[in-house]
Amino acid sequence: MPHSSGTTDSRPTQTVIHRDKDTFLGEDNPFEAMMSRFDRAAELLNLDPGLYSVLRHPEKQVIVSVPVLLDNGEVQVFTGYRVLYSTTRGPGKGGIRFASNVSLEEVKALAAWMTWKCALVNIPFGGSKGGVVCDPNSLSNAELERLTRRYTSSILEILGPDSDVPAPDINTNERVMAWIMDTYSMHKRHTVTAVVTGKPVEMGGSRGRREATGRGCTIAAREAMRRREMPIHGARVAVQGFGNVGSIAAKHLEREGCSIISVSDVSGALYDENGLDVEDLLSWVQNHRFLSGYPKADPIGEHELLTAECEVLVPAAIENVITSKNAADIRAKIICEGANGPTTANADRILDEQGVYVVPDILANAGGATVSYFEWVQDRGGYFWDLETVNLRLERILVQAFDEVATMAERHNVNLRTAAYMLSIERVAAVHRLRGLYA
Numbered sequence: 398m399p400h401s402s403g404t405t406d407s408r409p410t411q412t413v414i415h416r417d418k419d420t421f422l423g424e425d426n427p428f429e430a431m432m433s434r435f436d437r438a439a440e441l442l443n444l445d446p447g448l449y450s451v452l453r454h455p456e457k458q459v460i461v462s463v464p465v466l467l468d469n470g471e472v473q474v475f476t477g478y479r480v481l482y483s484t485t486r487g488p489g490k491g492g493i494r495f496a497s498n499v500s501l502e503e504v505k506a507l508a509a510w511m512t513w514k515c516a517l518v519n520i521p522f523g524g525s526k527g528g529v530v531c532d533p534n535s536l537s538n539a540e541l542e543r544l545t546r547r548y549t550s551s552i553l554e555i556l557g558p559d560s561d562v563p564a565p566d567i568n569t570n571e572r573v574m575a576w577i578m579d580t581y582s583m584h585k586r587h588t589v590t591a592v593v594t595g596k597p598v599e600m601g602g603s604r605g606r607r608e609a610t611g612r613g614c615t616i617a618a619r620e621a622m623r624r625r626e627m628p629i630h631g632a633r634v635a636v637q638g639f640g641n642v643g644s645i646a647a648k649h650l651e652r653e654g655c656s657i658i659s660v661s662d663v664s665g666a667l668y669d670e671n672g673l674d675v676e677d678l679l680s681w682v683q684n685h686r687f688l689s690g691y692p693k694a695d696p697i698g699e700h701e702l703l704t705a706e707c708e709v710l711v712p713a714a715i716e717n718v719i720t721s722k723n724a725a726d727i728r729a730k731i732i733c734e735g736a737n738g739p740t741t742a743n744a745d746r747i748l749d750e751q752g753v754y755v756v757p758d759i760l761a762n763a764g765g766a767t768v769s770y771f772e773w774v775q776d777r778g779g780y781f782w783d784l785e786t787v788n789l790r791l792e793r794i795l796v797q798a799f800d801e802v803a804t805m806a807e808r809h810n811v812n813l814r815t816a817a818y819m820l821s822i823e824r825v826a827a828v829h830r831l832r833g834l835y836a
């Protein structure tokens with residue numbers, strides 16, 4: 398099955414598939430998946446009908462054609478999207494992904510998730526997301542740069558430190574953010590570092606940003622185990638995705654004393670009941686690009702990884718991997734969602750019945766967005782923090798968000814996902830009420 402990374406990475410992708418709403422089959426439509434959770438939370442919050450309809454609609458959806466001169470002299474036109482779901486609490490915030498299966502439905506869902514995520518960790522941003530339909534592995538470095546710059550210039554009027562701030566996502570990275578920052582700055586005639594986050598540290602990036610999503614995922618998994626009164630030491634963990642989220646989460650969970658029994662990437666999955674050596678896997682991937690061929694563990698199938706007997710399963714790859722088809726087979730006690738939207742709404746119901754404790758994506762992978770906020774603050778203040786300060790503040794924000802979600806879940810007798818949606822929707826709604834409707 399295709400999976401390239403977590404929420405931020407620069408690794409492989411699939412063949413080009415153009416998808417629109419009608420081509421998603423039922424539970425696979427990410428926007429519908431987001432909406433069904435939104436509806437449940439709105440109902441429990443008794444959200445007034447006006448606000449309900451406002452929050453159900455993205456503020457702005459932009460589709461651009463991006464012509465790119467290829468190295469062979471031909472011109473290829475790519476499709477790009479940028480969706481601002483909400484700017485009620487602050488500028489839009491959200492990554493840009495380059496992948497062959499990007500669609501408007503997906504980008505809309507991801508922009509909505511960013512809105513709830515930023516509200517959940519209480520940072521002053523709304524939510525947005527962007528994507529370009531392309532297979533970055535088939536493009537040269539120069540082509541990728543031209544694609545990035547032309548896409549940036551096509552959405553230039555949307556971007557800005559006060560309006561919409563992109564970041565890395567699947568198949569984009571620090572280098573792509575540097576091109577975006579430069580393109581935007583050239584148009585503005587002065588350097589604007591705060592227009593993107595996830596930049597190289599040398600040009601205004603934050604220390605700790607690269608590791609932040611995986612580190613945050615580790616904090617979320619640790620808090621979940623603490624709540625469930627499960628010992629962290631020796632806890633068996635399976636991680637799907639060995640990109641910027643999965644590999645860092647695996648590394649940090651191993652440091653916390655967990656035993657990483659299974660990991661996978663697009664090339665396949667590995668298993669060792671006694672625990673894999675994550676540092677060794679990282680250096681293997683450094684040299685061989687993919688996990689496949691690693692000699693010190695058993696190759697297994699993707700389904701076996703997802704259904705492995707373990708304490709914690711970390712899906713840190715792509716959307717829709719835990720569905721109504723495999724949810725009943727899951728034997729993990731905790732699922733900590735490193736990716737955005739890895740579990741479908743139908744699967745939620747099955748996992749609930751089985752008593753699986755699911756830490757939802759908008760909480761489990763909020764570390765990246767949180768340190769993006771730190772980066773934006775540092776850029777605007779022109780004063781940069783040391784790594785210790787970044788990590789300490791990240792830890793504090795995530796532990797507090799986890800506590801608030803868990804308390805809400807207990808109070809309303811709902812699962813963590815519903816509680817997280819309730820908390821974040823209420824925070825966005827509260828600002829809507831205060832601001833009023835401009836008529």
Ligand code: GLU
Nearest residue numbers: 404491492564765766769
């Ligand atoms: N792409 C990451 C996410 O989905 C980070 C977004 C950001 O930092 O703006 O959370």
